[in-house]
Amino acid sequence: MLVLKDSINTAIQEYKRGNLVEAQTRSEEILEKDPHHIDILMLLAAIAQKKCQFDRAESLYRQIIEIQPDGIMAYGALGDLYLLRYQNRWQDAIEAYQKVLTLNPSPKIALITHNYLGKAFIESGKIKQAIAAYQQVTQIQPNISIGHYNLGNALAKDQQFDEAIEAYQKAISLREDYYEAYSNLGNLLKAQGRCTEAIAAYKKAMAIEPNFERPRFGTLTSQIPIIYQNIEEIEASRKNYSQYLQVLVDRYQNATSEERAIYADAVGTSQPFYLAYQGLNDRHLQQQYGQAIVSLMHSRYPQWSQPPMLPPLQTNEKIRVGIVSAFFHSHSNWKIPIQGWVENIDRSRFELFGYYCEPKPDIHTKIAARSFDQFEMGQRSLEQWCQQIESDRLHVLIFPEFGMSSIALQLGCLRLAPIQMTSWGHPQTSGLSTIDYYLSSDLMEPENAAKNYTEDVVRLPNLSIFYAPLKLKPIQISRSDIGTKDDDILFWCCQSIYKYLPQDDDVFPKIARSLPNSKFIFIQHSRGKYVTDIFYERLRRSFAQFGLDSTQYCVFLPRMKTRVFAGASALADVFLDSIGWSGCNSTLESLDYNLPIVTLPRDLMRGRHTLAVLKMMGIEETIAADKDDYIKIAIRLGRDFKYRQAISEKVAVNKHRVYRDLEPVRALEDFLARTVGQKIDRPGERR
Known part of the structure; x- marks a missing residue:
C-alpha cells in the first residue's frame, strides 16, 4: 500500500x-x-x-x-x-x-x-x-x-x-x-x-x-454626447473630440510596435457611433480615427496587414464573397441591406460566406444561415475568425456596417481579402485605409458624394437594396392607449430621439400653433431617462418661445416590441421624418399603413433616405425645399383631410415600386464581377 x-x-x-x-x-x-x-x-x-x-x-x-x-x-x-x-x-x-x-x-x-x-x-x-x-x-x-x-x-x-x-x-x-x-x-x-x-x-x-x-x-467617444442641450454644445463637443483624438494619434505614433500591439486590445470597445448624428461631414475625423486604429491592429497582427493576392478565377469558377456582421438576426442591418442581397444574388456566379461574429441567434438567424453556402457563427477569438476567413480564400469581403460591432471593426482594420467593402448599415464613412469601396444608393447620395468618404463610392441604382415588406400582424391598440384623442392629428416622430438636433426643435411648435389638435408622438430613449429628459426639456423651451405648453402636444411612448410598435404606427396620420438623419427602416415600414411622409433632405446621404423612397414612388410634393416648406407641408397634411387622403392613396398605389427591386442586386453582381476581373455576360444584355 x-x-x-x-x-x-x-x-x-x-x-x-x-x-x-x-x-x-x-x-x-x-x-x-x-x-x-x-x-x-x-x-x-x-x-x-x-x-x-x-x-x-x-x-x-x-x-x-x-x-x-x-x-x-x-x-x-x-x-x-x-x-x-x-x-x-x-x-x-x-x-x-x-x-x-x-x-x-x-x-x-x-x-x-x-x-x-x-x-x-x-x-x-x-x-x-x-x-x-x-x-x-x-x-x-x-x-x-x-x-x-x-x-x-x-x-x-x-x-x-x-x-x-x-x-x-x-x-x-x-x-x-x-x-x-x-x-x-x-x-x-x-x-x-x-x-x-x-x-x-x-x-x-x-x-x-x-x-x-x-x-x-x-474617454474619446464620451466627448460626443448622445443628445445635445443646445446648438453650441455640438460645436464644443466636436472640438473636444478632435483635440482628444489628436492626443491618441500622438500617443500611438510615439509608441513602439510592441506597445501598439498591446493597445490593440482596446480597438472597437468604444466607437464614435454618435459622431455621425451631428449632421456634419466627418470624413477628416473618421480618417484620423481610422489611421490610429489600423496602426494598432497591424502592429498586433502583421500577418494580416497586407492584402492577399486576388485568387485567379478558373473557368466556371464562382466569385467567393464573404459578409461579416454581428446582425444576422432581427435587426435593421439584416433587413437593410443584407437579406435582400444574399437571398437574390445569382448563385450560379457567386458563392456566399457568412460570418456571424457576435451571435444573438433568433428565427432570422436560421433564415440567414440558409442563405449562405457557408455560414459560420459562435464565440471565437479574433485570431480564429481571421484564420477562418483567410482559409476561405475570398475574392471580396463585405462589412455592411462599422460603428456598432467591436469584432467587425477589428476585422475591418485588417486585410483578410484582396477587395474589401462596407455599406450603409451605419451610414458613415469608415475612415479605414483597409476598406476599398462604399456600397451606397444612387438616389440617396448627393452629386458631390465622393467628398464625404475615404472609400470609393459605388452608387447602386435606386435604394441600392432589395426590400420586401414585413409579414407582420400589428397588435391593435387604440388612441386612448397612447394618451391621445380620436380627433387629434397624430404626427409619427418615431426615430431615435438623438436624431433630432436642437436647431430644428422649432418645427414642432410652429406646426402646433397652426394645428391646436396636433400631437407629436416620440419614443423614449432605451437606456434610461437621462437622454429623454434632455430632449423633453428642449421641447419645453422651444414650445414656450411660442407661448405653448409642450406637454399638451408631445407624447413620449416607451420602447415597444415590434408588433406593438406596428400597432402604434397604424394610428398615425402623418409620418414626420427627422431632419438631418432621415428615417429608412422606419420609413419603409410606415408604407404598410400608407402614411403621408414629410421629409427635408440635407447634404449627407444619411439625411436623404426618405427622399429616395418618395422619389421611387413618384411622390415629390411632400419633399420640402427648406424648413419653412417642411412646416407648411406638415400643416397642410394635418389640416386638409382630403389632401392627406389623396397622398395616402398615392402611397398605397405606388409603394410597390419600392418593394422587391432586383435592379440594385444585378448592379451589385456586375460591380463585383468587374472588380474581381470576371467578364460580364448576361444573355440578352451584354456580350
Missing part, C-alpha cells in the same frame, strides 16, 4: 514539474494494478488536457463518473473542459455544473461552480440565467468583488443598466483598484448619456492602470 502511495505521489510530482510523459507512464502503471483509482484517472485527464487531447480527457471524466456517480470533482472538471476547451459546447458545460450543484457541494465549490455556470450561460446567450448564477455567487460570498463585477457584466448585457451600475459600484467598494470595473462603469454611464460621469470613471481606471487602453477610447 505504501509503495502504491509513493507511486501516486511520484506521478503527481512529475506532472507538477511538467514532465507529462513520465507522469503519464507512472499513472498508467498504477492503473494496471488499480483500474478504478479515481485520483489517477483525474491526473490522466489533466495530462490529456495539457496535451490538447480533449476527447480523451472527456472520456476519462466520463469513466470516473461511471465509477463514482456522485463525484463532484469529475462533473466540475468536465464542465470546465466543455467551457474552456471546446467551442460551442456551452449546454454540456451547463449540465455538468448543474449536476455539481445537485450533489450538495461545499460553499467554496458552490461559489466556483455558480461563477463558471454564469460564464457558460453568458456564452450560450442565456443572459437571465447568467444573472441568476452570479446572484448566487454574491449571496454565497457578498464580499467577493469579482462576483459583483461579473453580475454587472451580465446585467449590462440584459440592458439593466441601473442595476449593472450598482453592481460595478459594489465591486469597486470592495476593491478600490478594480480598474476594469471603473472602465465598465464608464461604459454604462456613457450609454445612458451621462458623459461627464463616464469620463470621471475612465480617468480613475487610467490612473490605476495607465496601460489599460479601453478607458482612453471610452
